[in-house]
Amino acid sequence: MPDIIYSAFAAPLRETFFQKALIGGSIAAIVCSVVGCLVILRRMAFLGDALSHAMIAGVAGGYLFMKILFNTEAHAPAMLIGSLIAALVTVASIGFVSRVSRVKDDTAIGIMYTGVFAGGVVLVSVFRGYIHIDLMHFIMGDVLGVADSDLWVAAISAGIVLSIIILFFRQFQLTSFDPVMAASIGLPVALIDYALTTCVSLVVVSAVSMVGVILVVGLLITPAASAYLLSDRLDRMMILAAIFGVTSVIGGLYLSMWLDSSGGGAIMLFCSLQFIVILVIAPNYGMLARWMRLRNSLPQQLVEDVLVESSRFGKTVDLNQLQRKISHSKAAFTKALKGMSRNGLLEINDNKLTLTEAGSVEANRILRAHRLWEAYISHVGAASGSEVHHRAHELEHVNDVESVDYLDDLLGHPIYDPHGAVIPASDSHCSTGGECSLSYLREGMSAEIIDLPAEGSDSRLNKGTKVTIGPRRENQTEWIIFLQDGSKVALDHETADAVKVRITSISS
Amino acid sequence: MTTEPAKIPAIEVENLTVSFGPRPALLNVSVTIDQGLLVGIIGPNGAGKSTLVKAILGFVKPDLGTVRLLGSSLDDAKGRLAYVPQRGAVDWDYPITVYEVAMMGRYPNIAWWKDPGRQDHEIVNQALEMVRMSDFKNRQIGGLSGGQQQRVFMARALAQGSDILLLDEPFAGVDAATERAILDVLERARATGRTLVVVHHDLATAAEYFDRLMLIKQRLFAYGTPRQVLNQDLLSEVYEGKLKVFSGMGKAEECHA
Ligand SMILES: Nc1ncnc2c1ncn2[C@@H]1O[C@H](COP(=O)(O)OP(=O)(O)OP(=O)(O)O)[C@@H](O)[C@H]1O
Ligand SMILES: [Mg+2]
Numbered sequence: 019m020p021d022i023i024y025s026a027f028a029a030p031l032r033e034t035f036f037q038k039a040l041i042g043g044s045i046a047a048i049v050c051s052v053v054g055c056l057v058i059l060r061r062m063a064f065l066g067d068a069l070s071h072a073m074i075a076g077v078a079g080g081y082l083f084m085k086i087l088f089n090t091e092a093h094a095p096a097m098l099i100g101s102l103i104a105a106l107v108t109v110a111s112i113g114f115v116s117r118v119s120r121v122k123d124d125t126a127i128g129i130m131y132t133g134v135f136a137g138g139v140v141l142v143s144v145f146r147g148y149i150h151i152d153l154m155h156f157i158m159g160d161v162l163g164v165a166d167s168d169l170w171v172a173a174i175s176a177g178i179v180l181s182i183i184i185l186f187f188r189q190f191q192l193t194s195f196d197p198v199m200a201a202s203i204g205l206p207v208a209l210i211d212y213a214l215t216t217c218v219s220l221v222v223v224s225a226v227s228m229v230g231v232i233l234v235v236g237l238l239i240t241p242a243a244s245a246y247l248l249s250d251r252l253d254r255m256m257i258l259a260a261i262f263g264v265t266s267v268i269g270g271l272y273l274s275m276w277l278d279s280s281g282g283g284a285i286m287l288f289c290s291l292q293f294i295v296i297l298v299i300a301p302n303y304g305m306l307a308r309w310m311r312l313r314n315s316l317p318q319q320l321v322e323d324v325l326v327e328s329s330r331f332g333k334t335v336d337l338n339q340l341q342r343k344i345s346h347s348k349a350a351f352t353k354a355l356k357g358m359s360r361n362g363l364l365e366i367n368d369n370k371l372t373l374t375e376a377g378s379v380e381a382n383r384i385l386r387a388h389r390l391w392e393a394y395i396s397h398v399g400a401a402s403g404s405e406v407h408h409r410a411h412e413l414e415h416v417n418d419v420e421s422v423d424y425l426d427d428l429l430g431h432p433i434y435d436p437h438g439a440v441i442p443a444s445d446s447h448c449s450t451g452g453e454c455s456l457s458y459l460r461e462g463m464s465a466e467i468i469d470l471p472a473e474g475s476d477s478r479l480n481k482g483t484k485v486t487i488g489p490r491r492e493n494q495t496e497w498i499i500f501l502q503d504g505s506k507v508a509l510d511h512e513t514a515d516a517v518k519v520r521i522t523s524i525s526s
Numbered sequence: 527m528t529t530e531p532a533k534i535p536a537i538e539v540e541n542l543t544v545s546f547g548p549r550p551a552l553l554n555v556s557v558t559i560d561q562g563l564l565v566g567i568i569g570p571n572g573a574g575k576s577t578l579v580k581a582i583l584g585f586v587k588p589d590l591g592t593v594r595l596l597g598s599s600l601d602d603a604k605g606r607l608a609y610v611p612q613r614g615a616v617d618w619d620y621p622i623t624v625y626e627v628a629m630m631g632r633y634p635n636i637a638w639w640k641d642p643g644r645q646d647h648e649i650v651n652q653a654l655e656m657v658r659m660s661d662f663k664n665r666q667i668g669g670l671s672g673g674q675q676q677r678v679f680m681a682r683a684l685a686q687g688s689d690i691l692l693l694d695e696p697f698a699g700v701d702a703a704t705e706r707a708i709l710d711v712l713e714r715a716r717a718t719g720r721t722l723v724v725v726h727h728d729l730a731t732a733a734e735y736f737d738r739l740m741l742i743k744q745r746l747f748a749y750g751t752p753r754q755v756l757n758q759d760l761l762s763e764v765y766e767g768k769l770k771v772f773s774g775m776g777k778a779e780e781c782h783a
Contacts, residue, residue, distance in 0.1 A: 120619050394554070398541040400590055413589055418549035424745065428554065 673704025
């Protein structure tokens with residue numbers, strides 16, 4: 019057993035080519051991923067693809083230049099500089115085309131890079147007698163054949179790019195988030211854009227020899243996209259992206275050893291799989307999390323039903339009895355109860371449910387909304403018969419205090435709904451010490467008048483007069499109040515609204 | 527103005543309640559708008575003006591209440607209504623001319639296998655004439671000023687041939703001259719007997735521009751002539767007292783009465 023583990027994990031590490039691949043690949047992956055974060059936030063993924071293709075012209079150009087002038091074969095620094103130049107020319111021409119014409123950015127990229135790429139392909143094939151580079155190698159990459167020079171190139175460009183990004187982090191952040199604001203505070207937005215595209219060119223150039231033209235864009239954006247699913251801050255996203263880049267390289271290299279496959283392919287395959295796993299399990303933006311959220315969200319209607327039904331039974335109810343009243347599945351019911359007790363709306367002991375203070379207030383509010391909606395629906399004739407209850411049931415979630423109070427006032431502060439059930443008094447108004455219009459008060463409550471209309475009201479009513487509310491008369495349209503000496507005053511709706519009171523007691 | 531007396535109301539909204547949560551965006555709104563009027567909807571931000579327009583268009587489903595257009599239900603009245611949304615949602619570099627945009631208003635009436643007929647061209651020309659954009663017919667739409675762009679979209683709505691036009695803030699972000707030009711279009715459209723309902727923000731000009739005003743903030747606070755609606759008590763209730771008094775409010779009334 020240990021033998022298998024040894025040959026699978028440790029043995030490759032003793033091979034120089036594997037070590038070089040690991041080091042080179044990791045360096046390339048780190049810078050690619052960090053720059054990739056800015057690339058995906060700017061929605062420039064296509065640009066990375068374009069640059070890697072355009073480079074082929076630069077490689078060929080650099081090769082020919084050295085071959086013709088100095089007769090040296092495959093001079094690496096020249097090819098590198100050539101590809102950088104090709105990348106920058108491509109970037110500049112893309113900017114130029116989209117600036118001077120109506121052609122949009124993505125179209126300009128498509129035009130310019132295929133043009134430059136085609137130039138490179140033609141160049142290589144015309145001078146195939148002189149140029150001894152393997153296009154296949156360039157397109158597919160060869161991470162397991164990394165040369166020392168490639169390592170140096172990767173290390174130096176990584177150093178340059180990372181320093182630029184760290185030094186100018188805030189500038190990059192602002193221009194990618196809000197370029198207009200960036201320009202307005204005097205940042206050289208165009209320059210920063212060029213710096214970013216130069217960085218992209220550099221990292222692409224240094225990574226192409228390992229993973230090839232086609233796959234390099236994956237290394238640029240996939241780890242960054244994985245990190246994007248996990249973090250809400252750019253700096254953390256960059257760090258995470260770098261880590262995912264490195265794990266892709268390590269995982270991919272082992273994969274390629276075990277399967278005896280192409281190194282670049284295995285790295286990108288691993289990278290993509292890693293993304294898919296993160297896509298599924300990411301805690302906030304992942305699919306699993308979304309599914310869980312949907313599953314855990316309590317259906318509003320069920321919560322309201324539980325509250326209202328339990329308050330109808332009085333504050334404490336037997337769970338089985340309650341469940342029979344509610345038209346949801348047992349599972350949903352149990353889940354709703356759990357969620358509601360977590361939210362402090364109710365407590366459960368010995369299969370009995372007790373509404374908490376908060377729960378009763380909430381239940382009262384919903385019941386009040388429900389019955390007032392019933393009264394309103396009958397009043398405007400929007401429905402009749404059992405339909406009234408159904409519509410009100412749908413509408414009871416519209417229970418914002420102010421809106422419900424408006425309905426209450428519109429209907430003349432009714433005490434009974436159309437079915438003869440009592441409409442609960444408003445908790446938000448009718449609490450001891452609360453101040454509101456007298457019209458909201460119900461029989462048995464006592465209050466002290468704090469304000470009343472200057473004219474038109476009974477002379478026995480004054481500021482400071484203590485009153486007790488009596489029954490409602492005349493088809494609920496006349497408020498009877500008793501003064502302390504036992505005498506009786508009748509008020510109409512308008513006056514009852516205008517008389518403001520401070521409640522001294524809410525029970526008779 | 528309109529010659530024959532219009533009996534059927536253009537828009538009847540009855541007991542409309544629309545909610546997106548516990549607090550309804552519109553509550554118990556009932557209003558009847560007669561044909562041939564230029565009506566302004568005013569109210570503070572978040573009052574539900576756009577929601578009312580969308581409910582009239584049938585874009586949002588009301589919790590309660592009904593909307594009738596020219597006597598028939600919303601479903602039957604499709605096509606009798608044209609909508610001019612707020613500016614900005616289109617790609618201004620799109621290769622299309624002013625004339626073609628206005629012609630789009632005719633598309634619902636042109637069978638897909640046919641070309642626009644002579645009548646369609648006539649209607650489009652009239653519509654462009656009405657918004658005074660005939661001289662710009664062959665311009666690409668990006669090369670127009672903001673107010674001109676707005677007018678092109680009004681021409682498109684006019685070309686639809688609808689009797690009722692709903693406009694969401696056509697005066698937002700245009701200069702005084704353009705505002706006059708747009709108002710001019712509205713008045714010309716009214717003169718052809720159409721009913722126009724316009725979401726408007728500027729109380730200072732509301733009295734001058736509209737025949738009727740509708741003041742809403744979740745509920746309908748008032749619907750009537752500008753003189754009735756722009757009263758200090760109502761306004762300070764709806765705008766929570768953060769308003770200056772408007773002088774000369776009744777002035778515009780005489781000319782429309
Ligand atoms: N799709 C929606 N989802 C949730 N709430 C919405 C939605 N549309 C509107 N609302 C809410 O409804 C209310 C009314 O919005 P509406 O857009 O109708 O206001 P408005 O009067 O047009 O405001 P403004 O003058 O700012 O345009 C607002 O409180 C708004 O938040
Ligand atoms: Mg709006």
